[in-house]
Amino acid sequence: MTRYNKALLLVFILTIIWSAIRPLSDNNWILEILPVFITMPFIYYLGKRYTISSLSWTFMFLYFSMPVVQAHYGVGFVPIGVKLAPLFDTTRNVFDRFTHFFFGFFLFFPIFEMIRQSIGKRKFLNYMIPAASLLGLAAVYEISEWLSLCLLRPTVIFSFSSVHKMISMIHQKICS
Numbered sequence: 001m002t003r004y005n006k007a008l009l010l011v012f013i014l015t016i017i018w019s020a021i022r023p024l025s026d027n028n029w030i031l032e033i034l035p036v037f038i039t040m041p042f043i044y045y046l047g048k049r050y051t052i053s054s055l056s057w058t059f060m061f062l063y064f065s066m067p068v069v070q071a072h073y074g075v076g077f078v079p080i081g082v083k084l085a086p087l088f089d090t091t092r093n094v095f096d097r098f099t100h101f102f103f104g105f106f107l108f109f110p111i112f113e114m115i116r117q118s119i120g121k122r123k124f125l126n127y128m129i130p131a132a133s134l135l136g137l138a139a140v141y142e143i144s145e146w147l148s149l150c151l152l153r154p155t156v157i158f159s160f161s162s163v164h165k166m167i168s169m170i171h172q173k174i175c176s
Contacts (some may be wrong), residue, residue, distance in 0.1 A: 001047075004054055008061045015065055019072040032071030033146060035141060036064055048115050056110035063106035066099045106136050 001009075016033070018055055023029040043060065046052070070078055081095025088094050111130035 002054070005057055012068075013059055015068050019068045023072045024074040024077060024087055026076050027152075029071045032067055032075075035144075036071075037065050039064070050114045051112060052113060057104040060110055062120050063102050063161060066095075066102060067071065070095060071100060097118060100138075107134060 016036075019033070020029065073079065075092045075096045078093060078095035081098070083136035084094050084098075085091060088097075106131050111133055112126060115125050115129045119129075
């Protein structure tokens with residue numbers, strides 16, 4: 001592990017610690033941070049198996065820091081998302097939208113690097129496999145978010161899901 005990677009890891013751990021200190025909701029913090037904690041052993045394993053560039057480590061750090069920040073504030077309450085909302089002509093917090101966008105943007109290149117090392121220079125597959133992997137992972141996340149909406153109390157998922165109005169009605173219609 002390079003000094004740069006150690007620095008990224010230290011900052012990431014400090015970000016998680018900061019995020020855990022008086023979050024908006026303890027239940028929300030657990031729900032938001034759980035995918036990060038589930039992913040970290042895979043990242044560690046892949047880091048041992050493949051040569052991952054500093055750029056890819058930076059991209060992964062930037063992306064995984066976003067859900068950690070979101071876990072602290074809650075999906076609809078991240079301050080920077082509120083400030084950026086007028087630029088996108090909306091009153092809704094846009095941080096969650098950024099998180100979804102950057103999931104694909106920041107994680108494509110690390111997966112591309114690993115695929116290229118695994119199967120060599122096959123132009124189509126080098127691009128197709130990372131794209132398909134990210135779409136599949138995004139679908140799994142969205143389905144797990146939907147399941148949490150069905151299984152948890154509306155007060156718990158209020159800050160977890162980006163649905164803030166008429167949460168009880170939505171909960172009843174989707175899960176009944």
